[in-house]
Amino acid sequence: MDVVEAKALEGLKLWLRFSDGTEGVVDLSQEALPGLLGQLRDPGFFVQVRVDPELKAPVWPGGLDLDPLVLYAKVLGRPPLEEAEAL
Secondary structure, three states: OOEEEEEEEOOOEEEEEEOOOOEEEEEOOOOOOOHHHHHHHOHHHHOOOEEEOOOOEEEEHHHEEOOHHHHHHHHHOOOOHHHHHHO
16 A cells, blocks of 8 residues: 655654545554654654655655555554564
């Protein structure tokens, strides 16, 4: 599933629109965000989100990106594919 639009919202929330028309908000405030992902906690950095036309994913400066399939699962309230397969 591709991300076609992304907007940073207050409180480390990300509004997304996917290629199938699904829209929703992913709250990243409770995520661990290890390593480089910790940069997302900086509001000035977080608002720089854009959709990469090749990756079809939300990206930030320095090559930081989030997996669109994981985000799609979160919007739908389902576990990501990797977690579902482990069940």
